[in-house]
Amino acid sequence: MKIVVATHNEGKLPEIRTIIAAELGDDARHVELVSAGSLNLPDPVETGVTFEENALLKARDVANRTGLPALADDSGLIVDVLGAAPGILSARWSGVHGDDEANIDLLLAQIADIPDAKRGARFCCDAALVVPEHCVARRGDGSAPQAREVARLGEMHGTIIRERRGANGFGYDPIFVPDEQKGGLTSAEMSAEEKNAISHRHKAFVALAPAVRSVISE
Template sequence: MTAPSGRVVVATHNEGKLIEMRAILQASLGELGGGRSVLPDLKLVSAGRLGLPDPAETGVTFEQNALIKAKDVARRTGLPALADDSGLVVDVMGAAPGILSARWSGVHGDDKANVRLLLAQIHDLPVSELGARFVTAAALVLPPGVGRQDAAGRQGPTEFIRTGRMEGHLIHEPRGEQGFGYDPIFVPDNQPERAREAGLELTSAQLTPEEKNAISHRGKALKAIMPILIESLA
């Protein structure tokens, strides 16, 4: 059974994240070839645009929190729900901020305050000791009646989780205007060709959206879950 109008609700109130996720999924449709014809009307709408509340993220892992958000949205809307839980993991900080990344400063979603606090905490450490990575867990939850069914009409699996990582290191001064969150102080190991040719190390915030999506933690997780989304909604 196909979701009405191919709509999938993304469990976020961050419109910047929705734009990034839409770009990743559309690129994945092209890479999968037939996916574009299978899902020509795929439409992503955010939970924020629908006026849905944020559920309490009571999980202790990225996977648990992504699933909490997707399940809540699927239950409230009756539509397939896609959620991700992402965060920055800093080795020298014992894997913090981790699942608390978005509210590290005490206020959820205050990117500038989160970055200021993290920079204050690492200000006296050399860059050589600031190995870090972004981690994303993407969860897809299907409501009753959507997805694969067996010969007896019984619904198959309804919950799916995939993960992605982007390795790199932190710097002490923000650089770049793209992206959001900790992007201005994170330098990915996997640099674009233009940076390598120029001998530069670009932060995630200095990458174009296309460059970032091609290597990002979120890009890897969503690309892994895209074939399941196509199969479920076809």
């Protein structure tokens, strides 16, 4: 079964393929993941106010355009002392989308006076699966199938440090030390494999994998 991943970032596909393969085992051979970018699909406008809403919005858009099951995710950083911020605005916190350096500078300035013990934060990711109704098996009572939508949350807890460290990763990785990284490395000092093993995206797609399995088994 072909499943479209709602992304134009081809770098996401290997990570998601690896997760799905590990979770589905032999059943993974029945899944072919392709990106929305490879199909020349447009990016939808993300009008949701939560990670889950935006993930479902993106997956819904791709499913509607292709008639195929679709996967999507939306993620960002939540800093405890800032409440839900930067949250869904993480990528454009400084006002310019994707300006990682400006986003980090602004965030560090906003919490400069916060003591180290109070600089807790977490990366959050909602992964979503949307299956068009024609791909869903008819119900046992004979009633018409309905489109299926599933979303699962993954989180990576950690601490915001005061200065950048590391050259890997992207976004806020240089100032975030994951709690699960016992060596005290930032996400930007870890290898891609080390980071992916504990990342919020990895956890979200692991939690979503049973829903993917149910689709290919119908």
